Amino acid sequence: MLDVPIYGRIATLELFRPHGETQDLLFIATERYKFCVLQWDAETSELITRAMGDVSDRIGRPTDNGQVVYCQCFHCVLIIGIIDPDCRLIGLHLYDGLFKVIPFDNKGQLKEAFNIRLEELQVLDIKFLYGCLKPTIVVLYQDNKDARHVKTYEVSLKDKDFVEGPWSQNNLDNGAALLIPVPPPLCGVLIIGEETIVYCSANAFKAIPIKPSITRAYGRVDADGSRYLLGDYNGLLQLLVITHEREKVTGLKIELLGDTSIASTISYLDNAVVFIGSSYGDSQLIKLNMQPDAKGSYVEVLERYVNLGPIVDFCVVDLERQGQGQVVTCSGAYKDGSLRVVRNGIGINEQASVELQGIKGMWSLRSSTDDPFDTFLVVSFISETRILAMNLEDELEETEIEGFYSEVQTLFCHDAVYNQLVQVTSSSVRLVSSITRELKNEWAAPSGYSINVATANATQVLLATGGGHLVYLEIGDGVLTEVKHAQLEYDVSCLDINPIGENPNYSHLAAVGMWTDISVQIFSLPDLNLITREPLGGEIIPRSVLLCAFEGISYLLCALGDGHLLNFLLNTSTGELTDRKKISLGTQPITLRTFSSKSTTHVFAASDRPTVIYSSNKKMLYSNVNLKEVSHMCPFNSAAFPDSLAIAKEGELTIGTIDDIQKLHIRSILLGEHARRICHQEQSRTFAICSIKYNQSGGDESEMHLIRLLDDQTFDIVSTYSLDTFEYGCSILSCSFSDDSSVYYCVGTAYGRILVFMVEDGKLQLVAEKETKGAVYSLNAFNGKLLAAINQKIQLYKWMLRDDGSRELQSECGHHGHILALYVQTRGDFIVVGDLMKSISLLIYKHEEGAIEERARDYNANWMSAVEILDDDIYLGAENSFNIFTVRKNSEGATDEERGRLDVVGEYHLGEFINRFRHGSLVMRLPDSDVGQIPTAIFGSVNGVIGVIASLPHEQYVFLEKLQTSLRKVIKGVGGLSHEQWRSFNNEKKTVEAKNFLDGDLIESFLDLNRSKMDEISKQMGVSVEELCKRVEELTRLH
């Protein structure tokens, strides 16, 4: 329904209903201690902020496990029906030893929050209990001997303190980690452990043993709280039942239902349909069946929702060799591990192709009006027209339509009513029977005039001759009637009468593009009255016009000779054109054609940068087609190639089907094991991955560490090398060495080994092995040698030929001085190291001395998660508080001290934990376009986000920063959260305003604004809306 950007990492999301409200409110707390209460206004479809605030404390140790926020809104008064205005509150556990309370007043308004001291320091879970007269929490905690207990407290709002609660329970399961409060009439709490499940209340205690497992999520099935779904770390789904007689709990029962993705959340919807939210695999919609299937599972997966997270590693490759990158990620965790191939743009899946040079136009025709399929493909050349058709063997072969002129170029063709076909050439319009293929009627151009451009639909023909003559014909059964003629001021460059009204065979409007005055004009039909004239501005003539309608909105598209596209909203009754927008698609003239895919109409813009124009949520979108250059396209829906397109490109005619019309395409290769590192080898056309396979057989759990070789097209596993038990593969690299033409895969392990493999006959062959003193966190190809990061050291290895002809890695030199050198990138002789906790340092390799020395470092204490070199002087880093930053080499510094320091130039809170940066781009880059010059890096994050960081030229940065500032005033943060605060660099040590980074998502949301808001920003900036749209659209083409 709606995708709502929240300026924060969401720590808690709770629905609740304060007294007196008719609908639920949504409580959201962020990891940076902001919270808001949102209300959905169905009338205006807006989210309204009911309350917000800051729940941080100046002093306090954030709770362990990163930052877990426990919150619940106390409902008991509503459930047991006693309206006691004193006992309604929101509770939060944010810092060790403190419990924060936000009370409600009797009108349901929030009051000032206060803290209560909580004696238990190692809290594992806190929940409110149902059915108590006073708000009561139950706390699961661990004592300093690591034993686990639960305890209850009543919250006294008057004294702002805890009072000992009604019961407690000591010495629970050592793995107890989750509390489930049970609603009335049973009340009490379920304590989920690793080996037992316990039901506990003031007057009952029931326990059952379970198979050892870690429960990650639960979902309540019934309102009375007698059944719960539990999801464990292996993705097993179980049903827990509280058996009871009247309102007295008699025992617990548990039953295995089946397998799902490893659940992070479980929401029982209705009718045995459950949503499994997963952060380790795809989320799922499942149905719980009454009867088990053949495998004994009650679970039936109805739908999957793609989740790329956690992205542990990825690589950028050009698998189709089309100059466009695809990202292949190591996604998911444990048994939900997978590889995902993420591709931008729309692919064409070639079915057939034939070499044909010099195509000037293409049209498909049916052999009778009611035939569902196309039979003929008319291909026009400069001095002839050829007709192709499917033969009985489903091959495309040349045929003839006798009534057509085939010795000249065809200007336009179309199916016409009454089983007829229309062909327009420079001298005449021919009407031909599609059954007998014979000429039935012909309209000849007046002598001395030749037809320059023409268009037609099933009942109408519009053409223009030299001298600005516009002629309108109508098609009858065997007759062509000249209905109207108009003399225009200038010559016509393009025209269109695509029917977008109610009648699919007849258009009331004609769009005409003009030479000389560079305008587009709208005429009414049949009388050819000029109703709108729209000057286009500039000197580039319109080359293609198209009337089209998306999602009930009519548009006029007008493509110029320089690769720009203008679009207007078209009022079909008045012919008025409004909301002009201009974008750049490519650099060559564009030809526009409509086509259908899955019964929706889209527009294909053929050019040097072929693009599909479509509409989603009433917004026009542009998606690249993954082809280099297309001169012409026409839909060709034949029986042998249904729903296909005929595409003329680079001396070739191709018939192919088109992908689903959407921007990103994701292919999933489910591995059933956890892929942790990946790299691609062009020469062997393979991927190699380091993965962990978890085995659970008969309660015994073991893991196997594997190096897998996969075919880069089929993703089949073609070879496997087993590492030792507990030998994690930490790094993998495809490289070659000096004085050796072979290409190798190198693998570094946590065990202290570097393994060198060769791919021979599709198999991994171990050719060398080198022991290291520590875990090999990173491997890089470096000056024909191998550079490894081993614990606190950077080590360079030479590839040496031994006397017996075999090869070995031989240590050359190294550099000490890191806590743990985790991430390494190189450029020339420079080495950039991301340290576990000492930020970024820059090393240099000195050839003459055969030594690696430190050149400079960033003295901040950033805990790094990824680094990348953006250019000679600027290095990009990501750290574990979800920030990114850039540092600059200071070669011109006056003193050694200055030169030895990497200056922090950019800082930004991304809100994502980045595991990897890679150079590359998901879009095809045209070297001669503006965006082709902008270098980009791609990142992958734990939450499954793939993002692009583009290095903008200074002028563009300044412009977009101004736009961002204006947008912050117009687009408000949901819940009153501030964009500026959200993007400020923030870690344990400091919070500073973001600098030298811009939020592309915010800037691109300019295109979603309505016209008046765009005008507002245009006024603030002093830049036209058209220019703003164009520059933001350009930005969207970077990804």
Add this chain to the structure above:
Amino acid sequence: MQKMTPTTYQPTHNRTVPPPDQVITTESKNILLRHIYQRAEEKLRPKRAASEHLLPEHGCKQLRASVQDTPY
């Protein structure tokens, strides 16, 4: 059927700002001081009750108690 991509919500209305009395902060008083004052109050309360009882004999004490009764 084509899968629908949800619209990205971009609020431009003014109701993203909460009502002025609904911008919540935490009571700034230190938790320990609050305890001390609370305990002081508790200690005083029975005294005051007692002093009312004993008013005729210990008239002079009432003044001191009432001074201490306004710790903040």
